[in-house]
Amino acid sequence: MAETKNYDVVVIGAGPGGMTAAMYASRANLSVVMLDRGIYGGNLNNTASIENYTGFKSVQGPELAKQMYDGATQFGAEYAYGTVTKLVDKGTTKKITTDMGETFVAKAVVIATGSTQRHLDVPGEEEFSGKGVSYCAVCDGAFFKGRDLVVVGGGDSAVEEGMYLTQLAAKVTVLVRGDHLRAQPLLQDEARKNDKMEFVFNTSVTDIVGDQVKVTGVKTHNNVTGKDGELAADGIFIYVGSLPMTAAFKDLGILDDQGWVKTDTQMKTSVPGIFAIGDVRETPLRQIATAVGDGAIAGQQVYQYINAMK
Numbered sequence: 001m002a003e004t005k006n007y008d009v010v011v012i013g014a015g016p017g018g019m020t021a022a023m024y025a026s027r028a029n030l031s032v033v034m035l036d037r038g039i040y041g042g043n044l045n046n047t048a049s050i051e052n053y054t055g056f057k058s059v060q061g062p063e064l065a066k067q068m069y070d071g072a073t074q075f076g077a078e079y080a081y082g083t084v085t086k087l088v089d090k091g092t093t094k095k096i097t098t099d100m101g102e103t104f105v106a107k108a109v110v111i112a113t114g115s116t117q118r119h120l121d122v123p124g125e126e127e128f129s130g131k132g133v134s135y136c137a138v139c140d141g142a143f144f145k146g147r148d149l150v151v152v153g154g155g156d157s158a159v160e161e162g163m164y165l166t167q168l169a170a171k172v173t174v175l176v177r178g179d180h181l182r183a184q185p186l187l188q189d190e191a192r193k194n195d196k197m198e199f200v201f202n203t204s205v206t207d208i209v210g211d212q213v214k215v216t217g218v219k220t221h222n223n224v225t226g227k228d229g230e231l232a233a234d235g236i237f238i239y240v241g242s243l244p245m246t247a248a249f250k251d252l253g254i255l256d257d258q259g260w261v262k263t264d265t266q267m268k269t270s271v272p273g274i275f276a277i278g279d280v281r282e283t284p285l286r287q288i289a290t291a292v293g294d295g296a297i298a299g300q301q302v303y304q305y306i307n308a309m310k
Contacts, residue, residue, distance in 0.1 A: 004103045007031045009302050010096050011077075012084050012248075013112030015042030016064075017278030017291030017298075019072035021110045024299020026075035030306060034072070035098065037083040041065025042114055044288070046136045048164050053288050061138070064288075084113075084248045089271050092309065107309065108302045111249065111261055111269075111276040112295070115242035115286070120152065124208030124215075125238075132215025132235045133208060137161035141168045144235045150175060150218055152205055153239035159183040159191050161239060166196035173231065175203045177223065177240075208236055244280050256282055267298040273305060 009025045011018045014036035026032045039045060047061030056064070073079065082098030087109060096104040117135040119125055125133055134140040141164060149169045151162040154176035160183075165172050174191075179201050181188050191197050200220075206228070207219035217232040244259045254269040254276070256262050260283075261276035263269055269276055277294035279286040 004105055005033070007033050007104065007106045008306055009033075009108050009110065010035060010094070010104050010106040011110045011112055012036075012087070012096070013042065013114055013278070013280075014040040014069070014072075014079060015112060015114050015278060015291060016044065016068055016288045017114075017295040018042075018110065018112030019068045020292045020295030021112060021275075021277060021299040021302070022077040022295075023072045023075065024296055025110075025302050026072070026077040028299070028303040030303060032077040033104065034077060034079050035082055035084055035096070035104070036079070037081070039065075040069045040072075040079060044068075046138045048138045050288065087111075087249055087252065087274070089252060089274065092273075094273060107306050108273045108275065110267075110295075110298050110302060111246075111274065111280055112278050112291075113245040113248075114279040115244050117238065118241040118243050120205055120208075120238055120240060122205055122207055124210065128208055128210050128215045128236075131213065132210060132233075134235060134237050135239070137164045137237055140235070140237075141165050144169055146170050147234035148232065149173070149235045149237060150205075150231060150233040151237045151239065153241075154178060154180070155182045155239065155241075156184055156187060158239035159187045161237060162197055163187075163191055163194060165237065166194050169196065169235075171196055171198065173198045173200060173233070175205060175218075175220065175231075176201045177204050178202065179224075205236075242279065242286070246280060265297075266301050267294055268301065275301060 008030035009032045011022045011034045014034040022032045044061040044065040051058050082100040086097045088095040094109045148171045151174045202224045204221045205218045210216045220229045267275045275298045277298045278291035
């Protein structure tokens, strides 16, 4: 039978927000463990260059992740691998179980599980996943050197990742469902100057097609004219929004109807002792800077919560 491990604080997720919360809580002399289903840093490890985080003109995602991890663990916070499958509120303690069969008991929990890429849910997407369909340019872009690629989406991620792909691909066509980009104006300006990028507006992907081995293109629909078409491509990179990773918390009554965690300005949920931060939270902006800010608040609030219990 697996041993039950006891801590003052369990931080579920070791992205920028989770690592910041762990740093603040451990600085307050609390025992802290960060649980994550992958390497610390989360989506930072899938980001080539970060240019909108204060203090850095430009920094590589994995480099920033390592610096944050070093800061988070310098006061004793620990890191453990595992996907949390259940979080149970037991009043003054919380019980956390993972897919590794481990059990953690804590006085307080910080949920920092973040979000995952939303899928198009069109024919061919699942079939060709890993065979030309990708959600991470940094992870898979190197497989498409000199090829023609399609990026689906019109927000910051779509434009940023599209620009990254132009360093490798022959051409990148960005398909935007609406009539304009939603990305930051600075990003738009940079992208429009890139002669390897082309934008096609009012266009939805209806099907991802391929042969028996790989993707060969997409079928499209013009949302204004109603005309259907097809675009040849060797790879499809999809950036159409995010979904919260909150399945383990659905029985706690802390989620909205879209699955995002509801909190107040102090990162408190409706369950005492359970806090939520970063991309998993109901918030108007999901960036590294906002996750770090949330984490700092939560780390301090956790200390105050546990101190009051004494």
